[in-house]
Amino acid sequence: MQRPPNQVQTQQVQQPYFRYSQCNGKKKALCIGINYTGTPAELKGCINDVHNIQRFLMRQCGYRQEDMVTLTDNSRNPRQQPTRDNILQAMQWLVRNAQPNDSLFFHYSGHGGQTRDLDGDEADGYDEVIYPVDHKRAGHIVDDDMHAIMVRPLPPGCRLTAIFDSCHSGSALDLPYVYSTEGKLKEPNIIAEAGQGLFSAANSYARGDIGGVFRSAIAVVRTANGSSKKADQYTKQTRTSAADVISWSGCKDSQTSADTQHAGMATGAMSMSFVSALTRNPCQTYQQLLNNMREILRAQYSQKPQLSSSHPMDTSLTFIC
Template identity: 50%
Template sequence: MGNSELVSSRFKGRKKALCIGINYFGQPKELRSCINDAEHVRAFLIQYYDFKYEDIVILADDRENPRQQPTRRNIIDAMYWLVKDARPNDSLFFQYSGHGGQIKDLDGDEVDGMHEVIYPVDFRNRGHIVDDEMHRIMVKSLPPGCRLTCCHSGTILDLPYIYSPNGRLQSEKITLQAERLKAAPADVISFSACEDGQKSVDTFKRGLAVGVMSYAFIKSLTKNPNQTYQHLLSDLRNISYPKYTQKAQLSSSHPIDTRWKFAI
């Protein structure tokens, strides 16, 4: 699969975003920063990338409206909303801040033998959401030339192509089965907070709890919006590692030239 699909993404179509923040109030391992992350990312997209308030959905567990709670059902419904009627040149954005984890891979498409999962607020009763399901909904359904940019912890969209800090493709992390099953013509780019198996952490900035990944992503692009994918990945790593002992990752649905300018 070549790079022509990425070139055809002109970012002139509709912009939509889904931001999810789960603090797990009253549950074991309650978090502090995730709802703040979702709010900060929404404000960032509106201010710097011309997203409209009404085209951004936030699911967070401080909402009174049951439909805005980050339950398993609502998250899946919102994913379908995000990609509904997607067309070439549309720009979609997905952000998740909350607990994630790993389960054993039984279909052989993971190099490390583990699937990544996210935990909705009601996961104890309704279960987790596996990366394969998220990939099916939000990656495979998109047409060529449609951009989906993701910002989250772990490689939860199950994109097959992963890049090193120097911008080179890490071929050892791609199984032939993963390449066959997970590669897609849509223009999907994912920046994740850490390597699979690492823990994404909270920190405090200006008195507010924030996730390191969302903080680094917003800080880097606010400071320098005209940078390449390679430079952005390097900057995210410089901000988050080694102070926070996590290494940002870049992955994609098909091979890309990381020397191109980052765009949303």
């Protein structure tokens, strides 16, 4: 296996170059787990996910406890509650003073959703969002804002690895390059997207989800009039970065992510598959890791983990963090 090259990589897109991170600089991590305890939307495994990811980072990636910020809704410290303000401030802390070859890690386990896209960067017409513990009062956090805070300020050669264990999280960090299990860059496929939209509409109707039917119908219309391709081009023009940003998402934008049980403990399926795959084999390429995570989940779940990046990447390189 080959480690990422150290020299500048040129590319024929809006950002003319990027640099892979060697991940041998400063290491910082932000881990957020929200169970929404006592609410009708309560989850069981999100706080456990945070502890599992932290142990993994310290054991296998050389992170230190003192360089991690943890926000969970069982914390008695108000500053460690995953409120909207605390999450935004912690995101700013994560990327503050970032340097080339630093390795930053963001992990979110909680509810995710979608809201109407206002700037034309989403193929399906909807931005992805995450829900802080106080979202009913303070509001959700949109993928556009997460990109602006955590991706745009990073210098060339700085790594940010993000994991979203939440529903509708495929493009939750607005990274423009999405990769298939064959390691190839995915491009808009009008016929396939229209078929997927009709299939999603039928499923939503069968479940009585009228909102889902409406969203799927809009996606079909946007695909038919070429909005999907325009959104892809706009995203590459405005979201490509010289930094080395990687996102592992629990599912496609159109899918939900599951809570599950692992070794008798509640956990998010995505977080579990990431830790399990790398614990079994710490040395894997990006393509191998994506396939192994999908294989772990395939037996029980329909969700398909996604790999996206801030620049065109070689998925045959070894994943490091």
